[in-house]
Amino acid sequence: AQRVTQPEKLLSxxxxxxxxxxxxxxYSGSPELFWYVQYSRQRLQLLLRHISRExxxxxxxxxxxxxxxxxxxxxxxxxxxxxxxxxxxSGESGGSxxxxxxxxxxxxxxxx
Amino acid sequence: DTGVSQDPRHxxxxxxxxxxxxxxxxxxHNRLYWYRQTLGQGPEFLTxxxxxxxxxxxxxxxxxxxxxxxKGSFSTLEIQRTEQGDSAMYLCASSSGSFGENIQYFxxxxxxxxx
Numbered sequence: 001a002q003r004v005t006q007p008e009k010l011l012s013x014x015x016x017x018x019x020x021x022x023x024x025x026x027y028s029g030s031p032e033l034f035w036y037v038q039y040s041r042q043r044l045q046l047l048l049r050h051i052s053r054e055x056x057x058x059x060x061x062x063x064x065x066x067x068x069x070x071x072x073x074x075x076x077x078x079x080x081x082x083x084x085x086x087x088x089x090s091g092e093s094g095g096s097x098x099x100x101x102x103x104x105x106x107x108x109x110x111x112x
Numbered sequence: 113d114t115g116v117s118q119d120p121r122h123x124x125x126x127x128x129x130x131x132x133x134x135x136x137x138x139x140x141h142n143r144l145y146w147y148r149q150t151l152g153q154g155p156e157f158l159t160x161x162x163x164x165x166x167x168x169x170x171x172x173x174x175x176x177x178x179x180x181x182x183k184g185s186f187s188t189l190e191i192q193r194t195e196q197g198d199s200a201m202y203l204c205a206s207s208s209g210s211f212g213e214n215i216q217y218f219x220x221x222x223x224x225x226x227x
Contacts, residue, residue, distance in 0.1 A: 004154075098145075098207070100205075102156070
């Protein structure tokens with residue numbers, strides 16, 4: 001079974017502080033990992049995916065297969081980063097398991 | 113192209129009634145997905161289509177639920193004999209279908225309230 005765990009429902013930091021949103025997963029194989037973000041009154045949108053190895057809006061995430069984790073990090077949080085963040089996984093890139101399994105989400109609040 | 117479009121945005125119905133939702137994916141996206149999201153949870157997979165073929169259904173999708181994508185373009189999700197437990201946000205997503213490509217673009221959702 002594939003499962004994604006986000007241990008923190010709520011995370012509150014001050015502007016300029018580092019932020020780390022935790023994500024652990026369970027999957028028999030090599031999954032593809034994603035972070036999706038939902039800003040207030042907006043639709044769910046992709047923030048980043050592990051295979052692209054990009055930094056988006058200052059966020060990075062490294063896949064740690066040994067710890068089965070895909071934590072999202074940003075060194076200096078901004079107020080506009082306040083949103084709901086969802087970690088998600090699907091099957092191997094190029095495979096046939098396309099469905100996304102989501103965690104329950106972490107609501108990040110960046111205080112001024 | 114305005115992205116994935118869902119209609120209606122909100123639906124209020126009485127228990128026992130049938131409801132139908134529509135999703136229009138991004139043009140030329142071959143894969144279309146339906147998810148359901150309840151309060152405090154992440155989206156949960158319901159079903160997906162590759163063109164007009166429904167390739168996978170979750171066990172969450174009871175016999176009262178049916179989804180179609182008749183011409184491989186838009187899709188409909190019908191719920192028969194609605195129950196209060198069906199109250200949720202129903203999300204549609206689409207992806208290009210290119211090999212190795214699984215970036216899913218989501219619609220704004222249809223919020224269903226069953227009274």
